[in-house]
Amino acid sequence: MYAVAYRILGNGADAEDVCQDAAITAMARLTDLRDPAAAGPWLKAIVRNNCIVRLRTRLPVPVGLPDDSALMACADDPAEIIERHATRDWIWDGLMGLTPALRDAAILRYFTRMNSYQEIARACGVPVGTVRSRLSEARRRLAEALPETVAGRHRDVGALTAERREEAIALLSSVPSATPQAFFGGRWSPYAEIIWPKGDRRIGLSSLFEAFASDYADGVRYRVTNVVAGPDITVWENQFVNPPEDPDHCPPAATWLLRESEGRIQSVRLFHAPRPARVCDSDHSG
Incomplete structure (x- = not known):
């Protein structure tokens, strides 16, 4: 996954962020994977989609657009994730293990249309740099927590x-x-x-x-x-x-x-x- 991201983005930090995002997306959409043998290509496709979103954010914003929200449209439909009972409950248990500040940023980033850093910063009342650091920490903690929550009992x-x-x-x-x-x-x-x-x-x-x-x-x-x-x-x-x-x-x-x-x-x-x-x-x- 990292090799694919690095080849497209040419930046180690961006490639790491994209891989972390892709891992969380894959965990959330695990029921989409029907054939375990296809896991590799499936993961790489998610990485490529995330790379495309990341590349778009590097482009100059056209005059008249107040921020990059239109360019940050995510290929994954959050409503699909929410409607999947088998995954939704354990993902929320992982989210509830985060601090309120990290949880708010992660919810807005992964589950709503408000997924640009600028919009999340406005919603949380913090600078864009703080949003980046919170999402990075949230990804790190979720990557550790989500595998442990899969087998447990979850609230409805x-x-x-x-x-x-x-x-x-x-x-x-x-x-x-x-x-x-x-x-x-x-x-x-x-x-x-x-x-x-x-x-x-x-x-x-x-x-x-x-x-x-x-x-x-x-x-x-x-x-x-x-x-x-x-x-x-x-x-x-x-x-x-x-x-x-x-x-x-x-x-x-x-x-x-x-x-x-x-x-x-x-x-x-x-x-x-x-x-x-x-x-x-x-x-x-x-």
């Missing part, structure tokens, strides 16, 4: 994910008037802190429901696309379905980072996916 993360998905759909996909604030009284702290994409902070759910009602009145709908659930952190991802007459009303998608304590959500941080760069046609005269 699938049931927790299903429960959290229902919660996300109830809040994001229904008519605002049909989801009264009292509905969330058992799960949401009345003093939950809501942090909006531009950094505005509000206490309580009122600002959420006001935003939902405003978008709904303007013809915007939300479609839940992914939910990642752990004992004290949940990530929601949704697409915005804008009205045909106003296709740019909302950004393409959003990521919600929900943190909880003692079973109640204490803070929600919301991030919007960057809008795609506009391509302007030049006026060519004969």
Whole structure:
């Protein structure tokens, strides 16, 4: 694996990072491997895909793109990993062995669309260099821990994910008037802190429901696309379905980072996916 990565990237540190990422991806998708004799080519294919992603991040970012999130699209579908009960539970046991800082970075990197270093840095409120070091340490610890968790007994993360998905759909996909604030009284702290994409902070759910009602009145709908659930952190991802007459009303998608304590959500941080760069046609005269 390292030989393949080094031949493509020509950099030892990058090759090591890619191999570590590939090992974790392979562990998560182990049920994809039907023929043990094909393990070598399968692993090398994962390495090559990761190398392509790494090479793309080295390219200059075109004017108009705020960061490299569009270039960091991962070939592996996180939803597939989450839906595999046989692997999901033991992977989460490995993740829960990490410190909260390492776990948050790893969850965002491997299980959500928010997988660029810049986006993770914004979500965690730390410099990009800190994200790199946290992910490196998380990979090292997971590489040691995951093989030991495979044979053990695991909590049913699938049931927790299903429960959290229902919660996300109830809040994001229904008519605002049909989801009264009292509905969330058992799960949401009345003093939950809501942090909006531009950094505005509000206490309580009122600002959420006001935003939902405003978008709904303007013809915007939300479609839940992914939910990642752990004992004290949940990530929601949704697409915005804008009205045909106003296709740019909302950004393409959003990521919600929900943190909880003692079973109640204490803070929600919301991030919007960057809008795609506009391509302007030049006026060519004969």
